Structures are given as structure tokens and as C-alpha cells.
Amino acid sequence: MKPMTESTDGRGEAKRSPGIAADETSLDGLMPEIPSLLAVTGIGSLAFGFVLGALQGDGWSCFFHAYLANYCFVVSIALGSLFLVTAMHATRAGWGVSVRRIAEILAANLFLPALMFLPILLPLAWGHSGLYSWNDPQTLAKESISPAKAVWLSVPLFATRAAGYFVVWSLLAWFFLRRSTEQDLSGDPALTVRMERWSGPALVALGISGTLAAFDWLMSLEPLWSSTIFGLYYLSGAVAGAVAALILAAMGLQAAGRLRSAITVEHYHDLGKLLFSAVIFWGYMAFSQYLLIWYANLPEETGWYRSRLAGPWGGVALALLFGHLLIPFFGLLSREAKRRKRLLAFWAVWILVFHWIDLLWLVMPGATGEGFTSALIDLCLLVGLGSLYLAGAWQTAQGLSLVPLRDPRLAEAIGFENN
Amino acid sequence: MSETEPKTANPAAEPILAGMLAEFDGPEALLAAAAKVRQSGYRRWDAHSSYPIHGMEQAMGIRPTLLPWLVLGAGIAAAAVAIWLQWWTNAVDYPLVTSAKPRFSLPANIPVAFELIVLFSALAAFGGALGLNRLPQFRHPVFSSKRFRRATTDGFFLSIEAADPRFDPAATLALLESLGPTAVEPCCDPAEARKVPAALCWAVAIGLVLAVLPPLWIARARMTTSDQPRIHLIQDMDFQPRYQSQAASPLFEDGRAMRPVIRGTIADGQLDADEHLDRGRSGAGWAASFPIPITRENLARGRGRFDVYCAPCHGLTGGATPDDLKREGRPDKLLAYGPVALRAMERIEGEQPGYNLWVMPRSLHEPSVVTQPAGQLFNTITRGLSTMPSYEAQVPVEDRWRIVLYVRALQRSRNSRVENVPEALRSELK
Numbered sequence: 020m021k022p023m024t025e026s027t028d029g030r031g032e033a034k035r036s037p038g039i040a041a042d043e044t045s046l047d048g049l050m051p052e053i054p055s056l057l058a059v060t061g062i063g064s065l066a067f068g069f070v071l072g073a074l075q076g077d078g079w080s081c082f083f084h085a086y087l088a089n090y091c092f093v094v095s096i097a098l099g100s101l102f103l104v105t106a107m108h109a110t111r112a113g114w115g116v117s118v119r120r121i122a123e124i125l126a127a128n129l130f131l132p133a134l135m136f137l138p139i140l141l142p143l144a145w146g147h148s149g150l151y152s153w154n155d156p157q158t159l160a161k162e163s164i165s166p167a168k169a170v171w172l173s174v175p176l177f178a179t180r181a182a183g184y185f186v187v188w189s190l191l192a193w194f195f196l197r198r199s200t201e202q203d204l205s206g207d208p209a210l211t212v213r214m215e216r217w218s219g220p221a222l223v224a225l226g227i228s229g230t231l232a233a234f235d236w237l238m239s240l241e242p243l244w245s246s247t248i249f250g251l252y253y254l255s256g257a258v259a260g261a262v263a264a265l266i267l268a269a270m271g272l273q274a275a276g277r278l279r280s281a282i283t284v285e286h287y288h289d290l291g292k293l294l295f296s297a298v299i300f301w302g303y304m305a306f307s308q309y310l311l312i313w314y315a316n317l318p319e320e321t322g323w324y325r326s327r328l329a330g331p332w333g334g335v336a337l338a339l340l341f342g343h344l345l346i347p348f349f350g351l352l353s354r355e356a357k358r359r360k361r362l363l364a365f366w367a368v369w370i371l372v373f374h375w376i377d378l379l380w381l382v383m384p385g386a387t388g389e390g391f392t393s394a395l396i397d398l399c400l401l402v403g404l405g406s407l408y409l410a411g412a413w414q415t416a417q418g419l420s421l422v423p424l425r426d427p428r429l430a431e432a433i434g435f436e437n438n
Numbered sequence: 439m440s441e442t443e444p445k446t447a448n449p450a451a452e453p454i455l456a457g458m459l460a461e462f463d464g465p466e467a468l469l470a471a472a473a474k475v476r477q478s479g480y481r482r483w484d485a486h487s488s489y490p491i492h493g494m495e496q497a498m499g500i501r502p503t504l505l506p507w508l509v510l511g512a513g514i515a516a517a518a519v520a521i522w523l524q525w526w527t528n529a530v531d532y533p534l535v536t537s538a539k540p541r542f543s544l545p546a547n548i549p550v551a552f553e554l555i556v557l558f559s560a561l562a563a564f565g566g567a568l569g570l571n572r573l574p575q576f577r578h579p580v581f582s583s584k585r586f587r588r589a590t591t592d593g594f595f596l597s598i599e600a601a602d603p604r605f606d607p608a609a610t611l612a613l614l615e616s617l618g619p620t621a622v623e624p625c626c627d628p629a630e631a632r633k634v635p636a637a638l639c640w641a642v643a644i645g646l647v648l649a650v651l652p653p654l655w656i657a658r659a660r661m662t663t664s665d666q667p668r669i670h671l672i673q674d675m676d677f678q679p680r681y682q683s684q685a686a687s688p689l690f691e692d693g694r695a696m697r698p699v700i701r702g703t704i705a706d707g708q709l710d711a712d713e714h715l716d717r718g719r720s721g722a723g724w725a726a727s728f729p730i731p732i733t734r735e736n737l738a739r740g741r742g743r744f745d746v747y748c749a750p751c752h753g754l755t756g757g758a759t760p761d762d763l764k765r766e767g768r769p770d771k772l773l774a775y776g777p778v779a780l781r782a783m784e785r786i787e788g789e790q791p792g793y794n795l796w797v798m799p800r801s802l803h804e805p806s807v808v809t810q811p812a813g814q815l816f817n818t819i820t821r822g823l824s825t826m827p828s829y830e831a832q833v834p835v836e837d838r839w840r841i842v843l844y845v846r847a848l849q850r851s852r853n854s855r856v857e858n859v860p861e862a863l864r865s866e867l868k
Contacts, residue, residue, distance in 0.1 A: 306548060313545050314537060352510070436492050 039433075043277050044420040046413070054413040061406030068399030071392060079142070081393050083150040084386035086138060088378045089400040091236060092260070093408045094132045095253065095374070098229055099261025101126035101188065102254070103293075104195050105225060108218035114289050116432035117281045120199065120423050121268050124416045125261070127196040131411040133185040135404060139236075140181065143174050150385075153242040162243045172239055180235055187228045191221050196415075199423050206425035229254045240385050244323040246312070252304040253381075256343075259297035260374040263367035266290050270364055272421060281422045281433060284358050288437050291357025294370060298351065302344035326384045335380050343373040375401065453626035457579030457599040458610050459586060460619040465491045468594040471617040472497040475596065478613055482602040486580070486595040505566050512562030513555045520551035535706050576634075579625040597625070716835060718813030718820070725813035730839045737847060740840030744848075747829060748841065750776040756848040757801025774801070797825050808849050815842045 042048070072082025100122040107115040107122075139150070148155035153164065153172040170176065195214060202210040230250025238249050246252075266287065272278050312320045328336050347366055356362050379397060386393070423429060462468045465487065472485045476499045485494060494500075521544075528534055529542035539546065568574070580586045580597045589595050596617075598610055607624070614622045670676045681687055681695035690697070699705065710716040715729040730736055745754065758774040775783070779799050786794045800807065807815075819838045822828040829838065856864060 306545075310545055310548065314539075316537065353506075 039280055039422065039424070043279055043281065044422055044424065045418070046277070046416050046421070049275055049277070054410045054417075057406045057410035057413065061403045061410060064399045064403035064406065068396050068403060071396050071399065075392060075396075077386075078149045079147070080149040081386045081396055083139070083142065083147075084382050085393070085396045085400045086404075087150060087236065087240075088382035088397070089375075089404045090132070090135055090139065091253070091382070092375050092378045092401070093135070093404045094129075094232075095257035095378070096261050096264050096408070097126055097129050097132060097192075098188065098225070098254065099257035099259070100265065101129070101192050101195075102222070102225060102258055103261055103265065105191070105218045105221045108195070108214045109222055111215060111428075113428045113431040114286060114435040116423055116426045116428045117278075117283075117286050117435075118265060118269055118290065119426075120419070120421055121272070122261070122265055123192070123196045123199055124412055124419065125264065125268070126192040127415050128408060128411045129185065129188045129192050131408055133189070135407070136181055136185070140178055143177065151239060151242075153239060159242070164242050168242070172242060177235060180231065184228045184232045187224055191224065195221075199426070200419055202426060203420050203424045208427045211427055226250075226254070229257070237381050240382065241323050241326075243319050246308050246320070246323075248304055248308045252301070252308055255297060255301040255304045256374050256377050259294065259301050259370050262290055262294045262297055263370040263374070266294065266363060266367040267371070270360065278421055281429075283433070283435075284360070285435050285437050286432075287360060287363055288354070288357045289435075291351060291363050291366075294367065295348075295351040295357070298344060298347050298370065302348075305339075305344070327380060332380060332384050335376065339373065339377055339380060342369070343377055347373075453628050455600055455607060455624055456582070456627040457597055457601075457625040458605075458607075458614055459580055459583050459595055459597045459623050459625050460614040460617065461585060461621045462594040462596065462618075463620050464594060467618060468596060469493055469497045471596050471619070474617055475598065475613070478604070480598055480602050480604055482605075483596065483598040486586070486589040486593070486597065488590050488592065503570060505563065505570060508566040509559045509562045512558040516554040516558030517551050519558075520554040521547055524550060577627070577631055579627060582625050582627060582631075583623060585621065585623065714813075715839075718816035720813060723813075724811035724817070726811040728812055728839060728843060730836055730843070732843060736840045737843055739837065740842070740844030740847075743833060743837045743841050744844045747833060748845075750778045751799040751826075752776055752802060753779070753799075755852060756845060757799065757803055759801070759803040759852045760805070761853075775799070799826070802845055803849060803852050808853065812839075812842050812846065815845060 068085070069082065072079055072085070075081045103115075103122045104119060104126055106112075107119055142149075143151060143154055146154065148158065151172075152158040153169070154174065159169050164172075194217065198210050198214050201207075230253075233250040233253035237253060238245065269278065269282050269286070269290070273282060309324070312324060326332065347370060350356060350369075351366055356366065383393075383397075426432075460471070462471055468485055468487060469491060472494060475483055476497065485491075485498060487494075524547045525542050528536075533541050535541065536546075579599055580589075580595070586593070586595060596614070596619075598605060598614070604610075611622060611624075683696060685695040686693050687695035689695075712729070713719045714725050714727075718725050720726070748756075753775045755774060762774065776799070782796045783798075786796055802808075816838055818826070819833070819841060820828060820830045833841070850858070856867070859867065
């Protein structure tokens with residue numbers, strides 16, 4: 020939608036747009052103690068949560084469930100960011116160049132989740148079945164799990180697959196961040212072509228690995244239950260969370276005097292549209308899963324919903340219907356909601372909160388504990404894992420430009436206008 | 439960015455000045471000119487370029503469009519229509535149990551609501567965009583300019599219509615020329631441009647006539663008879679792949695297509711648990727009251743069912759009254775007996791008593807029947823009595839009560855006393 024005289028090469032716009040000052044594009048001089056502060060907060064919170072979990076005296080059920088929920092929350096932000104990067108390349112999005120590097124950095128941080136996965140994996144190897152009941156042969160027999168599924172859900176295969184996911188994700192994230200930063204130096208447009216060429220296969224790999232990871236980590240909490248759409252349900256929530264995180268990260272950086280000229284209200288408008296569509300897509304997935312199970316009414320399928328729609332979790336399910344779909348749908352519907360920064364920040368926080376509640380809703384009904392201590396453990400682990408993840412992202416961003424400085428579409432992105 | 443259609447009607451046969459067109463050499467010049475024209479207070483004018491120019495909305499003073507609100511309204515209306523339609527058809531008008539779900543189940547209705555929201559919103563967006571832009575438009579003043587043809591390739595134009603209240607040939611021309619255009623020209627509509635083309639009139643007329651034919655054809659088909667089999671428009675509705683009752687089926691072990699009632703279940707609507715409604719009982723004895731409201735509609739329905747199911751034997755009046763028998767010995771046959779009873783009487787005439795098994799239907803006006811509680815009459819219809827069969831299978835439970843209601847009315851009217859008539863009306867009696 021740019022004037023024709025300038026659309027042929029974009030040089031006209033580059034001349035018109037103010038150049039991006041060097042101090043706008045790096046984290047240098049922005050409180051260097053932040054990463055270590057975040058790391059200390061994270062480890063402290065984790066330790067506190069660990070103590071609280073030990074005091075529960077429920078065989079670590081509450082602690083590990085809360086850990087898994089928050090772990091999947093943090094991973095979902097990284098996965099969603101990786102999806103945004105690949106999707107921008109796949110669609111040759113001009114507008115997104117302004118915010119793409121932030122998403123690249125959030126995604127490149129995926130090596131940390133690999134480390135964070137050890138507290139889930141090691142207890143499994145030691146025979147703990149408080150989180151994944153399939154680790155107990157008696158449960159497998161009692162719930163009449165098929166032999167093939169029992170093999171699929173054995174610890175060695177589970178660990179191998181997890182390693183596979185981390186390798187795929189790290190490779191993808193590393194590839195896109197490296198090529199992009201390489202371009203910062205060389206300005207070679209061929210790198211853009213190369214990233215675009217790989218974005219399609221990357222999306223396929225991401226979809227398959229993300230679906231399998233959701234099956235492994237979240238769906239297998241109830242080993243009898245299965246839903247083929249569940250992976251997309253998790254990934255759609257991940258994209259909503261990642262867009263919200265991206266909006267907040269961009270706003271935070273701008274408040275700290277970074278990226279002032281690179282990101283304009285037009286980019287927030289587009290991010291708002293993405294947030295809106297991710298919210299609708301999440302609702303679409305959630306309802307598609309629910310409708311089929313509700314209609315068929317098969318005991319081995321409805322059991323999962325029974326523990327999540329009856330009792331206190333039923334209230335949470337209703338809260339999700341309104342808070343994760345209906346209210347933000349109308350809240351983000353108008354153009355103004357996406358163009359007013361404070362309003363959009365409000366909705367980004369709102370979506371992040373409900374995305375977190377969504378993951379608690381998926382995981383926590385299997386835990387034994389309830390009440391205040393349980394909620395406190397949830398929060399401790401959110402702060403713990405979230406801070407560590409942010410510290411890692413900050414560390415990754417050190418020495419990198421916060422925008423793809425010499426991306427051939429940067430001028431187009433800065434001059435971009437909605438209409 | 440569109441404005442209006444020309445409206446000035448001029449019967450004169452010479453070309454009419456319909457507007458003024460100015461050409462500019464680039465988007466910047468057009469933007470500046472648009473801002474000036476807007477400041478001059480013109481309303482019916484437009485800027486034309488082959489692609490959208492950023493900032494043109496502000497320069498022209500175009501307000502945000504109403505369209506999103508139209509689409510939102512259409513979407514909300516669609517949701518309401520979809521939910522109402524499904525509720526009405528599935529839960530009210532033709533209650534149907536599907537997959538053991540409640541008759542009105544919101545989850546099952548969401549997909550239809552979703553699709554209808556998409557449809558209504560899309561139609562509202564399409565029609566709304568056309569309507570708000572005043573399209574379709576047959577003619578616009580700029581069409582008479584040859585120069586204007588370049589508006590879709592590389593031209594930048596600004597047009598002011600003569601229909602604008604501020605339009606003045608000299609002043610408008612001066613204004614346009616002051617904006618630094620590369621050219622200004624008046625746009626004149628040829629006189630015949632005001633007329634609707636004859637071909638279009640014919641096309642509309644023929645279209646209307648053709649549109650009337652199918653309804654006429656359907657109306658004729660509905661009012662006449664034909665010896666041809668009817669046309670099956672919807673084949674899979676008319677010829678459904680289903681089993682007829684009592685048919686065999688390889689699907690089930692017992693080879694029957696009809697499935698027996700599942701042990702421990704009761705079919706929808708067959709609970710029969712209400713002692714009063716379903717069995718006419720109240721406490722230890724027969725119920726004297728009605729479980730249905732006593733209304734004119736129920737009475738009329740009861741009369742209709744009585745005439746169908748009861749009158750063939752009992753007669754339209756329900757039989758002879760004791761007064762009839764006292765007065766004449768034999769009552770008026772046609773009123774007191776139904777055609778079945780009459781035919782039986784013909785057949786057995788002359789036969790010796792005791793050689794036939796025919797039992798005359800009982801008169802409903804005999805004292806022994808008149809004194810029966812309503813519940814007992816209901817029970818007789820439901821279960822049958824001696825040679826009278828049960829009507830439970832043919833007549834739904836509410837209709838049986840309506841028949842009892844009508845029988846009560848018959849008994850009241852055929853055995854009425856002067857005391858039953860309101861005092862004010864007694865003088866009218868002969």
C-alpha cells in the first residue's frame with residue numbers, strides 16, 4: 020500500500036525516513052546488572068518454590084505439576100516467537116522487519132529450556148510417577164494402555180524425543196538469528212532469500228515437533244486420553260503468548276529509549292491484529308476439540324474434560340472462555356484498541372495472564388494440592404523460570420543489533436502504513 | 439473516495455455542464471489541491487489516482503467509515519438469528535433428540551452460528567461498501583473526458599460536480615486553475631446521457647417477467663393434479679438409505695433392523711409416570727378433575743378427535759339420552775348411532791337374539807356413564823372396555839383428555855335442565 024513512485028525499490032523511502040541512530044539499536048548502557056539480577060531472582064524463586072513443594076508432603080506432585088505448567092508456558096513464548104520469525108519469512112512480511120530481531124532473540128534462547136527440562140526428566144529416570152502416571156507399570160495395566168502406547172511413553176523414548184525437539188528448535192532458531200545477524204554486517208540480500216527458502220520447511224518442522232512435544236509433555240499427563248488437535252491447541256496459545264510478549268518487549272525497549280524510530284504505531288497496529296487473530300485461532304482450536312469430544316461422548320475422551328470442567332476447575336474453564344476468547348475478542352476488535360499503546364499493552368498483559376492460566380488449567384487438575392500454597396508455588400515457579408528465561412534472552416541480545424540493520428526491507432518496514 | 443451521482447435534470451437537448459475536471463502532475467500536487475478544495479467548502483468532489491495515496495483521507499477530510507459498525511451489527515444479528523433458528527426448529531417446533539443430548543444444546547449450535555456470522559458479515563461488508571460508495575452508478579461527469587481514461591494508469595485528477603451547491607462555472611474554474619493543474623476542462627454530459635438506455639429497460643422488464651415464471655409454475659403445480667410421479671428435487675431426502683420397519687439387517691447379531699428397547703431405559707416422551715395425566719388416578723380412586731386446562735381450544739380439539747375415533751360407533755351426539763328413549767322408544771338412529779353401529783344393526787336384523795356377538799355401543803348419556811369421574815372415562819378410552827378396544831396407541835394422552843372434556847360437554851348439553859341456563863336467557867327458551 021505504498022505510493023507507486025517509491026514501491027519499485029524503496030530507496031525513496033529510505034531517504035525520507037530518519038536514519039536509525041546507533042544507540043537505539045543495542046542494549047549497551049542499559050543497566051548491565053539486569054541479567055545477573057534476573058538470574059538471581061529466578062534461582063531464588065525456584066529455590067523457594069522447591070522448599071514450598073517439599074513442605075506440601077504430597078510426593079512432589081504439586082511442585083512438579085506447577086513446574087511443568089510454567090515450563091510449558093516459557094517454552095511456548097520461545098516457540099511462538101520462532102513461529103513468528105519463520106512465518107514472517109514465509110510470507111515475506113515487509114512490515115515485520117522492525118520487530119523481527121526481538122522475536123529472533125526470544126526464540127534463539129531455546130537452549131535454556133533444554134536445561135530446564137532436566138528437573139522433569141531426571142525424576143522420571145529415577146522412577147517418579149507423581150507427574151506422569153505412565154511411569155508406573157501398574158497404572159499402565161489398570162488403565163489398559165495399549166502396548167504400543169506404553170512403549171512410546173517409556174522414559175528412554177520420551178527423553179530421546181525431547182532431545183530431538185530441542186535439537187530441531189535450537190537449530191532453527193540459531194539458523195534464523197545467525198543469518199540475520201550475518202546480514203547486519205554484510206547487507207547481502209541473498210541471505211534474505213536463503214531464510215525465505217528455509218522458512219517453509221522450518222514451519223513444517225516446527226508444527227510437527229511442537230505437536231509431538233505437546234502430546235508428550237501435556238497430553239500424556241492422562242495417558243488414556245488423546246486428541247489429535249491438542250498440539251495445535253497448545254501452539255495457537257503459544258503464538259498468542261509470543262505476540263503479546265513481543266508487543267510488551269517492543270514497548271519496554273522503546274520506553275528505555277531503544278528502537279524509537281524503527282517501531283511506529285503502525286507496527287503495533289499489525290502486532291495487535293496478529294494478537295487478535297491468534298486469540299480467535301486459539302478459540303477455534305479449543306472449541307473444535309471440545310465439540311467433537313462433547314458430541315461423541317466417549318468415556319475415555321470425556322474423562323479429561325470431566326476433571327477440567329467439574330469442581331473448581333470448571334470456573335477456570337469458564338474464565339478461559341471469556342478471558343481468553345470473548346472479552347479480548349471484543350476488546351481487540353476496534354482499530355483504536357490496536358493503535359493506542361496503553362490499551363494494546365493492557366491487552367497484551369491480559370493475554371499473557373490468560374495464556375498462563377490456560378496452561379495451569381491443562382496441567383494442574385492432575386495435581387493433588389489445592390489452595391493458597393499451591394497457587395504460591397505456581398507463582399514462584401513462574402517468576403523463577405520466567406526470570407531465568409529473560410536473563411538468557413538478555414544475554415543473547417548482548418552485542419546484537421535490536422533491528423536487522425541492513426535487511427533489504429527495513430526501509431519498507433519503517434515507512435509502513437496501515438490503510 | 440467516491441462521491442455522488444449526478445442529479446440535475448435538464449430537459450434541454452443540448453449538453454449539460456456536469457462538472458469540472460483538473461489534472462495534476464503527481465500525488466503531491468493532488469494532495470495539496472485536495473486540501474485546498476476541501477477548505478473551499480465543496481462537498482461533491484473527488485480525487486482520482488490509480489493507487490491509494492497516503493494522507494489523501496486527511497487532505498480530503500474523509501471521516502472514518504461506518505462500514506465496521508455495519509459488519510459488527512450484521513455479525514451480532516447473524517449470531518442471534520442462528521441461535522434462535524436452531525432453538526426454534528430443534529427444541530420447540532420439532533423437538534428432536536440427537537445423540538442423547540438435550541434438545542437445545544449450545545455447543546452443537548455454535549458451528550452454524552459461526553458460519554452464519556461469516557456469511558452475514560461478508561454480505562454486509564460487500565453490500566455496505568457498495569451502498570456507502572453509492573454504487574452501482576451508471577454515469578459520472580468525468581466519463582465524458584477522454585483525458586480521464588488515464589486515471590487508472592498514470593493520471594492524477596480532481597473533479598468537482600455541478601451538483602455541488604457551491605458549484606459556479608466561473609468561480610470553480612478559477613479555483614481549479616489556482617491549484618496549479620496541468621489542465622482543466624469542463625465535463626459535459628450529452629443530453630441522452632440522462633436517459634436510462636432502452637436496452638437496460640428491456641433487460642429489466644424481461645428479467646422481471648422471467649422471474650415471475652417459476653413461482654407461477656410452482657403455484658400451478660400445487661393447484662392442479664397430475665398423473666405423473668412427482669419430481670424429486672432432493673434425491674437423498676426422498677430416497678434415504680434406511681431400513682423399513684420389520685426389515686432384516688445383517689448389521690446386528692439377531693438379524694433385525696429394529697432394535698429392542700434397551701433394558702433399563704425409557705424412550706423420550708414415554709415415561710408415563712404421572713398418575714393423574716397418564717392413568718386418570720387421584721389418590722385411591724379416579725380423578726374427577728382434568729390435568730389439562732379447560733379451554734375452548736382444548737374442547738374444539740376434543741370434538742375433532744371424538745368425531746374421528748368415537749363417533750363411528752357412539753354417534754356424533756354420543757348416543758341416546760334417557761329422555762329420548764322415554765319419548766319415542768327408539769331414538770333418531772342417525773344421531774344416536776355411528777355408521778359402524780348402524781351397519782351392525784342392519785346385519786343382525788331378523789337374527790335370533792343370542793346368535794350374534796354384537797354388543798351395542800353404550801350411550802354416553804346413560805346415568806351410569808354420566809356419573810363416572812373424568813379419570814374413569816379417560817381410563818376406558820386408554821384401556822378399552824369389553825368389546826371397545828384400547829385407543830392408547832392411536833390417540834396421544836393429551837388428546838384422550840380432550841375427548842373426555844368434549845364428552846363432558848356433550849353430556850351436559852344433552853341432559854341439560856332449565857336451571858343450567860343463565861336466568862337472563864331463560865325467557866328466550868320456547
